[in-house]
Amino acid sequence: MIVGIPREIKNNENRVAITPAGVTSFVDSGHTVLVEKEAGIGSGFTNEDYSNAGAIIVELAKDVWAQSDMVMKVKEPLRSEYDYFREGLILFTYLHLAADPKLTQALIDKGVTAIAYETVELNNTLPLLTPMSEVAGRMAAQIGSQFLQKSHGGQGILLSGVPGVSRGKVTIIGGGIVGTNAAKIAVGLGADVTVLDLNANRLRQLDDIFGNQIKTLISNPYNIADAVKDADLLIGAVLIPGAKAPKLVTEDMVKTMKPGSVIVDVAIDQGGIVETIDHVTTHDNPTFEKHNIIHYSVANMPGAVPRTSTIALTNVTVPYALQISNKGVCKAISENEVLKRGVNIAKGYVTHKAIAKDLGYNYATVEKALEKELELLVN
Numbered sequence: 001m002i003v004g005i006p007r008e009i010k011n012n013e014n015r016v017a018i019t020p021a022g023v024t025s026f027v028d029s030g031h032t033v034l035v036e037k038e039a040g041i042g043s044g045f046t047n048e049d050y051s052n053a054g055a056i057i058v059e060l061a062k063d064v065w066a067q068s069d070m071v072m073k074v075k076e077p078l079r080s081e082y083d084y085f086r087e088g089l090i091l092f093t094y095l096h097l098a099a100d101p102k103l104t105q106a107l108i109d110k111g112v113t114a115i116a117y118e119t120v121e122l123n124n125t126l127p128l129l130t131p132m133s134e135v136a137g138r139m140a141a142q143i144g145s146q147f148l149q150k151s152h153g154g155q156g157i158l159l160s161g162v163p164g165v166s167r168g169k170v171t172i173i174g175g176g177i178v179g180t181n182a183a184k185i186a187v188g189l190g191a192d193v194t195v196l197d198l199n200a201n202r203l204r205q206l207d208d209i210f211g212n213q214i215k216t217l218i219s220n221p222y223n224i225a226d227a228v229k230d231a232d233l234l235i236g237a238v239l240i241p242g243a244k245a246p247k248l249v250t251e252d253m254v255k256t257m258k259p260g261s262v263i264v265d266v267a268i269d270q271g272g273i274v275e276t277i278d279h280v281t282t283h284d285n286p287t288f289e290k291h292n293i294i295h296y297s298v299a300n301m302p303g304a305v306p307r308t309s310t311i312a313l314t315n316v317t318v319p320y321a322l323q324i325s326n327k328g329v330c331k332a333i334s335e336n337e338v339l340k341r342g343v344n345i346a347k348g349y350v351t352h353k354a355i356a357k358d359l360g361y362n363y364a365t366v367e368k369a370l371e372k373e374l375e376l377l378v379n
C-alpha cells in the first residue's frame with residue numbers, strides 16, 4: 001500500500017502523522033511511504049531523517065494525496081484540502097465530524113473511507129484520543145494559570161495562593177483523561193480543585209487517585225452552576241464519543257463568574273460545553289473576552305507542543321495504520337471491532353450512530369456500507 005503523509009496546514013499545527021520510526025515499520029512491511037517536504041520539521045524531524053528511514057519525500061501536498069491509497073494526518077482536512085478527496089481514498093486522522101457538517105458532506109460526496117482516531121474504541125476507552133487528551137489536559141491547567149495573570153487580562157491571581165492568601169479555585173467539568181490530567185497539574189500548582197462528572201464510578205476512581213487533594217461532585221445543572229460561580233479557572237473536559245458536546249455551562253452561569261476569570265474549553269473540538277463560546281480560536285489568537293471572562297477555545301492544543309505530541313500520537317496510531325495497510329481496509333475492519341468503530345464514513349454512508357444523529361443523516365452499519373467489498377472478501 002502507498003501511505004501518504006501531508007504537512008499539516010492548520011494554524012500552528014506542528015504535529016505530523018508519522019515519525020521516522022513509523023516510516024521504518026511501514027517500509028519493513030513492504031509498503032511505500034510518501035512524506036510531503038518539510039512535513040516533520042515542526043516536530044523536529046528533517047526530510048533527511050525520513051528519507052534515511054526509507055520514505056520518499058514529495059514536493060507538493062496534491063501529489064501526496066493523489067498518489068496514496070491511505071492518507072494519514074493529524075487534524076481534520078481544511079477546505080483547501082477537500083479537492084484532494086477521491087473515491088476509494090482511505091483517510092485516517094482526527095475528524096470530529098459532529099462539529100463539522102461541511103467536512104462530513106465532502107467526505108460523503110467524494111466516497112472517501114474516513115476513519116477517525118477519536119472514535120476508535122477499545123473496552124470503553126479511546127486509545128487514539130488518550131495521549132492527546134493527556135497533553136491537552138495538562139496544558140489546560142498551565143494555560144489557564146497563565147491567563148489568570150494581570151498582564152494577560154486575568155484577575156491577577158496565583159493559583160497556589162501564598163501563606164495568608166487563599167488558593168485559586170479550578171473547576172473541571174468531565175473527569176476523564178483530559179479532566180484527570182488537568183487535575184494533576186492544577187493540584188501540582190497548589191490550586192483548590194473540584195471535578196464534576198456524570199459517572200459516579202469515575203468520581204470514585206478520582207477519589208482513589210487524588211484523595212482529599214480534590215473535591216468531586218456529581219454533574220447536574222445545580223452543581224455545575226455552583227461550581228462555575230466559584231471558579232477562577234473553569235476547564236471543559238466532557239465527551240460523549242462521536243457526538244456534539246452538550247452545552248452544560250450556560251451564558252447565565254458564565255455571567256456569575258468573577259471578572260478576569262478564565263475558561264479553557266478543551267471539548268471545543270466536539271463543539272464545546274460553554275454557551276458563550278461560539279467559535280474556535282487559534283494558537284495565534286487563542287482567547288476572546290465575553291462578560292469580562294477570558295475564553296480560550298483552541299481545538300488543536302497539542303499542536304503547540306509538537307515534539308511530545310507527535311511521538312505520543314504516533315506511538316498509538318501507527319499499529320492500527322499498519323493493520324490497515326497489511327490487510328487492506330475491509331479485512332482490517334472486519335477482523336477488528338476496535339478499528340471498525342473508527343469508521344465514520346464509508347461509500348457515501350455515515351457509519352457512526354452519534355454523528356448520523358447529530359447531523360441528521362441516516363445511519364448505516366459499516367457492514368451495510370461495505371456490503372459488496374466484504375462479500376468479495378468471503379468469496
Ligand SMILES: NC(=O)C1=CN([C@@H]2O[C@H](COP(=O)(O)OP(=O)(O)OC[C@H]3O[C@@H](n4cnc5c(N)ncnc54)[C@H](O)[C@@H]3O)[C@@H](O)[C@H]2O)C=CC1
Pocket residue numbers: 118129130132133134136173174175176177178179196197198199202219237238239240246248265266267268269270298299300301302
Ligand atoms: N482542544 C484540544 O486540543 C483537544 C481536545 N480534546 C477533547 O477533550 C474532550 C475530552 O476528552 P477525554 O477526556 O479524552 O474524554 P473522556 O471520554 O476520557 O472523558 C470524558 C468525560 O466526560 C464525562 N461526561 C460525559 N457527560 C458529562 C456531563 N454531562 N457532565 C460531566 N461529565 C460528563 C464522562 O463521564 C467522561 O468521564 C473531547 O472532546 C476530546 O476530543 C482532546 C485532546 C485535545
Ligand SMILES: CC(=O)C(=O)O
Pocket residue numbers: 075094118129132133269299300301302303
Ligand atoms: C484530539 C485532537 O483533536 C487534537 O489532538 O488536536
